[in-house]
Amino acid sequence: MRKAFLTLLVALTPALAQFDWLSNLDWGGISNNLNKVSQVLSCDPSSLAQLDFSQPSLVLRGVYRVTKCVLCTTLKMCGLPDDMLYPASWGEIQGALSRGQEVMVVGSGAGVEALARYLGLILHGGGCQNISYGGVPIYTCPPGGIRIPKAYIVTDGKTARKLEAELKEAVKEGLLKVVAVGGERDAPELSGVILGLPILWAGGKGYLFAPGYSTPDRWLWLTPDGPVSNKVALVMRLATSYVVSASRRQEEVK
Amino acid sequence: MRRFAVLLLGSLALAQGPTYEDWTKYLLSAPDYRLEQVLKGKWPYLEVLRKDRLRDYQGGATTLEAQAHEFYLPLSSLEATREVARDLRKAWQRFEERYYWRVITELNNPAFWFAYCLAGVKGPELNPPLPDLKLMVPSEGVDTAFLQAATRSSPLDMGRWASAGLHKLDRYLPVPQVDPREFCDDLGMQILPLMYIPGFKVLVQGYEVFRTPGYPSRPFWFNEAEANARVERAMQKAFTDYYADYLKDVAKALLTPRPSTPQDLLSLLPKDFKSLGSPKVYLPVPWQGHLLGAGGVVAPVYTELFPTDLTALWDQVQAIWNTYKGLIDRAGTEVEKAYLYVHFYRSAKTLFDSRAFLGLPGVDALKGNLENLVNAPLRALTGAIPVLKGCAGDLDRVVSCAATALMTLDQAVKAKGEVEKLTGGKPQNEPLKAKEAPGLWKYEEAKRWLPPSSLPVYEAFGYATFFQGTSFLEVTTVPDIRNVDLSQVNLGNWMGWAWSQLSRLVVYWHTPLTIDIRVEYCPPCVIAYPSLPLEGPAQPLGVPPYVLPFSLERTHWRWVSVPEGYEVPGVRGAPYTLVSDLSAYALDLRALYRPLLGR
Numbered sequence: 095m096r097k098a099f100l101t102l103l104v105a106l107t108p109a110l111a112q113f114d115w116l117s118n119l120d121w122g123g124i125s126n127n128l129n130k131v132s133q134v135l136s137c138d139p140s141s142l143a144q145l146d147f148s149q150p151s152l153v154l155r156g157v158y159r160v161t162k163c164v165l166c167t168t169l170k171m172c173g174l175p176d177d178m179l180y181p182a183s184w185g186e187i188q189g190a191l192s193r194g195q196e197v198m199v200v201g202s203g204a205g206v207e208a209l210a211r212y213l214g215l216i217l218h219g220g221g222c223q224n225i226s227y228g229g230v231p232i233y234t235c236p237p238g239g240i241r242i243p244k245a246y247i248v249t250d251g252k253t254a255r256k257l258e259a260e261l262k263e264a265v266k267e268g269l270l271k272v273v274a275v276g277g278e279r280d281a282p283e284l285s286g287v288i289l290g291l292p293i294l295w296a297g298g299k300g301y302l303f304a305p306g307y308s309t310p311d312r313w314l315w316l317t318p319d320g321p322v323s324n325k326v327a328l329v330m331r332l333a334t335s336y337v338v339s340a341s342r343r344q345e346e347v348k
Numbered sequence: 349m350r351r352f353a354v355l356l357l358g359s360l361a362l363a364q365g366p367t368y369e370d371w372t373k374y375l376l377s378a379p380d381y382r383l384e385q386v387l388k389g390k391w392p393y394l395e396v397l398r399k400d401r402l403r404d405y406q407g408g409a410t411t412l413e414a415q416a417h418e419f420y421l422p423l424s425s426l427e428a429t430r431e432v433a434r435d436l437r438k439a440w441q442r443f444e445e446r447y448y449w450r451v452i453t454e455l456n457n458p459a460f461w462f463a464y465c466l467a468g469v470k471g472p473e474l475n476p477p478l479p480d481l482k483l484m485v486p487s488e489g490v491d492t493a494f495l496q497a498a499t500r501s502s503p504l505d506m507g508r509w510a511s512a513g514l515h516k517l518d519r520y521l522p523v524p525q526v527d528p529r530e531f532c533d534d535l536g537m538q539i540l541p542l543m544y545i546p547g548f549k550v551l552v553q554g555y556e557v558f559r560t561p562g563y564p565s566r567p568f569w570f571n572e573a574e575a576n577a578r579v580e581r582a583m584q585k586a587f588t589d590y591y592a593d594y595l596k597d598v599a600k601a602l603l604t605p606r607p608s609t610p611q612d613l614l615s616l617l618p619k620d621f622k623s624l625g626s627p628k629v630y631l632p633v634p635w636q637g638h639l640l641g642a643g644g645v646v647a648p649v650y651t652e653l654f655p656t657d658l659t660a661l662w663d664q665v666q667a668i669w670n671t672y673k674g675l676i677d678r679a680g681t682e683v684e685k686a687y688l689y690v691h692f693y694r695s696a697k698t699l700f701d702s703r704a705f706l707g708l709p710g711v712d713a714l715k716g717n718l719e720n721l722v723n724a725p726l727r728a729l730t731g732a733i734p735v736l737k738g739c740a741g742d743l744d745r746v747v748s749c750a751a752t753a754l755m756t757l758d759q760a761v762k763a764k765g766e767v768e769k770l771t772g773g774k775p776q777n778e779p780l781k782a783k784e785a786p787g788l789w790k791y792e793e794a795k796r797w798l799p800p801s802s803l804p805v806y807e808a809f810g811y812a813t814f815f816q817g818t819s820f821l822e823v824t825t826v827p828d829i830r831n832v833d834l835s836q837v838n839l840g841n842w843m844g845w846a847w848s849q850l851s852r853l854v855v856y857w858h859t860p861l862t863i864d865i866r867v868e869y870c871p872p873c874v875i876a877y878p879s880l881p882l883e884g885p886a887q888p889l890g891v892p893p894y895v896l897p898f899s900l901e902r903t904h905w906r907w908v909s910v911p912e913g914y915e916v917p918g919v920r921g922a923p924y925t926l927v928s929d930l931s932a933y934a935l936d937l938r939a940l941y942r943p944l945l946g947r
Binding site: 342 | 488562565566572576579580583584587636639640641642643820821823839842846849850890892893894895897898899900901920921927928929
């Protein structure tokens, strides 16, 4: 009996510890919470009301900053990194593209179109060309050339059809596969479902294409760092295999 | 000058009218809602057409493809499709729980292994509520001319995917809501390697003299390599096994008819009008299947077979009227407002005159209500528009006269005749009838905003609502970081969001220590003993990736209404076909439905 009780106690400890952690929050009390409130206020939660929603990556960053600060002050969970995503230079992206691995772009909107056009150009020998995004010339000619065996673009039906027509040559040669999400015709409503910011998966790393993260001439790309990056890579590798089978399915339907 | 040119171009674009012949392909046509057939043991169904194949067929093509241009889709009940939607949610919730708890249990092995895998600590079962019906009007299925006209003055609410934002748990609890066996498979107790050396502080006579850096939130030393390896192993497991189970659950929920044998289905059919009710049945039709790159799974739905409650029926007719009026007020001209009255009256009259209602007490009152609704405003318009001036007499005669007059006007518009004279100076640039679109196109397009209903209402108003399921590739986190509406973050929605996020952080729980050194009278000696610190017995330490990433396909669902003779949105390929990846679920549904439909 005593043995069983002991086993139970040992077994329950971690769960109880979690409850203890949660119970520190003092969900119902007032006086004790005043202290907490002042701690939370030191994290400047009012900044949430001043976010610039035209720049989604800044919104994400702002929300993360407040959440991280609140976590640290109220729950003493302070080990989180300064930021989840760090800026990556255009040179780094070009380096990733020249690593000779498959490339995938997921998302919808003008960013995906700009990226796809760039990929279309470099895949099908369009030569050196600068493409502008929002009036800012962001793409330069890759210095060491670019080696991409195949590129996949997953986007909404409308953008997919547009890109397939625009990048006919690369698609015909089988270098570029455009996978449409949703029905046969355009589905702009998808942008509410697919993450608005496009993701570029290249050279074993994921990059978030984030116009407006800062001034466009400084950086436009965000990427996870270190051990986070490995985990993202694990998921993205799997995603690529699913997209490959989706593109095969698309052929089957045709 | 330039502004003028832009205006001119704009008005030209508006005057172009609808272009159905260019883009429609999957058409809803010829439904069979006859209730007397239902009473004879035939399931109600509707027919859809592949327009391109039909054209080939009419052109004399004899290929198998051209012959397979029409398909029969049995109707399901709305309630049953909501249950399917719930199962889709539940499948997601199961995956979400298994994913997180596998990672956290493997990372915190052996402590959590003892708690969950051995002792089986577990919260309440997942039990998502029935998802609400939310109608969506996919702009992909509406002609641009109508959309432009309807959104000219102000943006229009087109609804969202009913599933948007629902891929989450209903409650984020600090205990798993699935059976621990679901995520403890192949997981043994693991004591070595050592995960951490606890952080500590040293007290002498109650006064603190030393604490390790970062105490109490950081341990003195943490085995980061092992923590990373554990998380990665667990994620691998979740994505190879648990995600595959999610796909299986989804395919099963979407593609299995409920009930699944013809006998059970037929036994649900009533034998007389009074007991028609709304048999709870889900009869899916794969349109290539729901997987990414394939297409969708659809099921046309009814709320009930026959509306027995006449008060509710009148409320419904009035709701239809309000939706209609709102849309035609936005998108229609003065003349088109007149035909709204004409055709609404005709449809509603057809409904109340249908044989099913014959002799039912209270139907006459409904007819009276309808006359009251339409009479005065329609007569006011017939007085104001010259082409309708001759229309007089009782309401039925006014209506049929107005319908004929409007067709005269339509011909004048198409022949670019003296339209102004007929409309009394009111502009009418677009035709009332469009090529390859039955009925009056604006009136028909507005039906996409009508809610699911009973068979007689569908029949009289000429539309049907479909349930659709399909997969998208989503790059996000678990729980979905986007579940806070980024267009308006406030303290209220941030709190809920932050709670869901922080209760699912990837953390390692470690225990800091206090080493208390005291001089005691025992006879005088120094005693040092470790104890749990006041800061709490266990401290969370974030481990990369902190939040769980997800970038695979997830299945979404929605309800859309389709006018008869118009495009079914969100599909491609042909009904009753499945991509090869779904062949494991390939019940021959056509064979199952054939005895039900009689064709």
